[in-house]
Amino acid sequence: MGKSETRAIQPTREENYSEWYQQVIKAADLAEASPVRGCMVIKPWGYEVWENIRHVLDGMFKAEGVKNAYFPLFIPMEFLQKEAEHVEGFATECAVVTHHRLEKSDGKLVPAGELAEPLIVRPTSETIIGESFSRWVKSYRDLPVLINQWANVVRWEMRTRIFLRTSEFLWQEGHTVHASADEAMALAGRMLDLYETLARDYLAIPVIKGRKSESERFPGAVETMCIEAMMQDRKALQAGTSHFLGRNFAKASNILFQSERGRMELAWTTSWGVSTRLIGGLIMSHADDDGMVMPPKIAPAHVVLLPIFRKDSDRQPVMEYVENLAARLREKQYAGRRLGVEIDAKETGGARGWEWIKKGIPIRVEIGPKDMAKGAVFMGRRDTSHRDRKSVGTDLFVDTVTDILDDIQYKTYQKALEFREAHTVFIDARDGFYDFFTPSNPQQPEIHGGFALSHWCGSPECEKKIKDELSVTIRCIPYDRNLAGDGPGRCICCGKESPCRVVFAKAY
RNA sequence: CGGGGCGUAGCGCAGCCUGGUAGCGCACCUGCUUUGGGAGCAGGGAGUCGCAGGUUCAAAUCCUGCCGCCCCGACCA
Numbered sequence: 177m178g179k180s181e182t183r184a185i186q187p188t189r190e191e192n193y194s195e196w197y198q199q200v201i202k203a204a205d206l207a208e209a210s211p212v213r214g215c216m217v218i219k220p221w222g223y224e225v226w227e228n229i230r231h232v233l234d235g236m237f238k239a240e241g242v243k244n245a246y247f248p249l250f251i252p253m254e255f256l257q258k259e260a261e262h263v264e265g266f267a268t269e270c271a272v273v274t275h276h277r278l279e280k281s282d283g284k285l286v287p288a289g290e291l292a293e294p295l296i297v298r299p300t301s302e303t304i305i306g307e308s309f310s311r312w313v314k315s316y317r318d319l320p321v322l323i324n325q326w327a328n329v330v331r332w333e334m335r336t337r338i339f340l341r342t343s344e345f346l347w348q349e350g351h352t353v354h355a356s357a358d359e360a361m362a363l364a365g366r367m368l369d370l371y372e373t374l375a376r377d378y379l380a381i382p383v384i385k386g387r388k389s390e391s392e393r394f395p396g397a398v399e400t401m402c403i404e405a406m407m408q409d410r411k412a413l414q415a416g417t418s419h420f421l422g423r424n425f426a427k428a429s430n431i432l433f434q435s436e437r438g439r440m441e442l443a444w445t446t447s448w449g450v451s452t453r454l455i456g457g458l459i460m461s462h463a464d465d466d467g468m469v470m471p472p473k474i475a476p477a478h479v480v481l482l483p484i485f486r487k488d489s490d491r492q493p494v495m496e497y498v499e500n501l502a503a504r505l506r507e508k509q510y511a512g513r514r515l516g517v518e519i520d521a522k523e524t525g526g527a528r529g530w531e532w533i534k535k536g537i538p539i540r541v542e543i544g545p546k547d548m549a550k551g552a553v554f555m556g557r558r559d560t561s562h563r564d565r566k567s568v569g570t571d572l573f574v575d576t577v578t579d580i581l582d583d584i585q586y587k588t589y590q591k592a593l594e595f596r597e598a599h600t601v602f603i604d605a606r607d608g609f610y611d612f613f614t615p616s617n618p619q620q621p622e623i624h625g626g627f628a629l630s631h632w633c634g635s636p637e638c639e640k641k642i643k644d645e646l647s648v649t650i651r652c653i654p655y656d657r658n659l660a661g662d663g664p665g666r667c668i669c670c671g672k673e674s675p676c677r678v679v680f681a682k683a684y
Numbered sequence: 685c686g687g688g689g690c691g692u693a694g695c696g697c698a699g700c701c702u703g704g705u706a707g708c709g710c711a712c713c714u715g716c717u718u719u720g721g722g723a724g725c726a727g728g729g730a731g732u733c734g735c736a737g738g739u740u741c742a743a744a745u746c747c748u749g750c751c752g753c754c755c756c757g758a759c760c761a
Contacts (some may be wrong), residue, residue, distance in 0.1 A: 184722085186696080192755095193757075194754075195754075198753095198754080200693095200705060202695075203695090209752085210755075211752090213751090213752070230721075265760095266759095268759075269759080269760075301759095312741070320698085329761095331761080333759080333760065334758080334759060334760085335760090337754095340761085341761070343759070345761075347736085347761080394761095402761095413761090414761060415761090417760090417761070450761085451761055452761095453761055481747035482721090484719085484721075485719085486719055486720085487719090522755070523720050525718095525719080525723055526713095526722040526723080527710095527721085527722045527723090528718095528721085529722070530722045533722090533724095542720070542721080544719095544721095545721060546720070547720090554720070556715085562722090569738075578739070618756095620755095621756095647757090684760095684761090
């Protein structure tokens, strides 16, 4: 058995989770580090995941009446200054452009032509988009303004990790303007719902919707809502955020409109975004010790056909059969796009199959002369053991391939959901809470903890104390009554009255 | 940015302590043999040993500085 028990990824999740994460990205060919500190190269197999996310979300946004637009990468430094909390939130991680030319000096290129006003590379675009909005909006008849942009942003992070936290990342940022607070709040809520749908129905990631505590809020927001997911090391990942910005940014950018009654009023704005971080979440939700596991609805490709030749004379008939099968499969639609079919005719024996296991393709199909003779294919699924393969009639396979993909999609979600539920606990005793979040070996912490649903009095002091002592934060105040609990209780930290339970966890 | 670890072929590593001019496994190329499976044998290609200085007749190896990556903190999508 020895050899067959070896897993494709080393170390395993259990042995060294963060190293495992890096190895999965490498083995699945999703991305790689770049020569630029903290910046990644997203390779085709990873970028297609992003393209699929973009396709799905873009359709959802458009159904909500949101239009795409594009705003500058560079933002005048003074713009950031307009909103007090906003500056404070981002000032420490801004890339600043100070020159516009290079000159040769002693054979080396040196910056020259200093800018009169430095520009920052957008860490987010509220201020520059707000400037446009202030000119676009005159009357209540112009509202709402519903805009989204697909862009890159730069946040100069101290510690980076591919997909999860890189200095540059890709995202979408939605920005809207409304005549009333209720309308803005409702829109921000609907966008959060879209993110939940994307996560649940496409990425197969179960998420908890909720709102952030004051200390975790977006700088300048009145309310930040989020979806939080549990990774396989039981840490929380914020997978998407939606902000109700009140009138803070309207004030900063001077977004005024004339109301029905003829008065000049400050508008209400929102912003909301998800990023390439979702791909990191995808990996840490589903990948196993054999590599990536792609949920079919977001997978770069759905089926790989692996022709098997026993003799040279097999080659042509098998390839013809395989090409023909590929053509039939490609006529099918799945999750709003054409079924993705790869043909891999490399003659490298079983290693070829492992390449695709590591890449996480949902279905592998082996086709040799024997299968052809039977009118069958030999199929393996990524969500079952690599040894667990079976012969299926070719016609039946073609007819049911989308059902099989649906089944893989469903089971991938269920597995992630069961994992989260297994590591989500209601805790009411302070000691129990501390035990839950304390590894038995602090030097080399084992995978431990999870989501603790505990009461919190609402004070920043208790929140900070828990953060300082355990590195545990309030991920969100959940909307789901089953999680928030029925009625008041006692704060896990100070014992004072608490209105509801919140989600405590270590976080990325 | 503080503490620790690491940087040698595409990937994973040995060699470093005790300097002598580079090796192993996998992958890659060629040939033969195999053939329902991470194949076997033989041959082969591929590395300015992270970068820059220094010590030395000689540096992957010793010394200094820098860069990058990983882990633990502080900061964050």
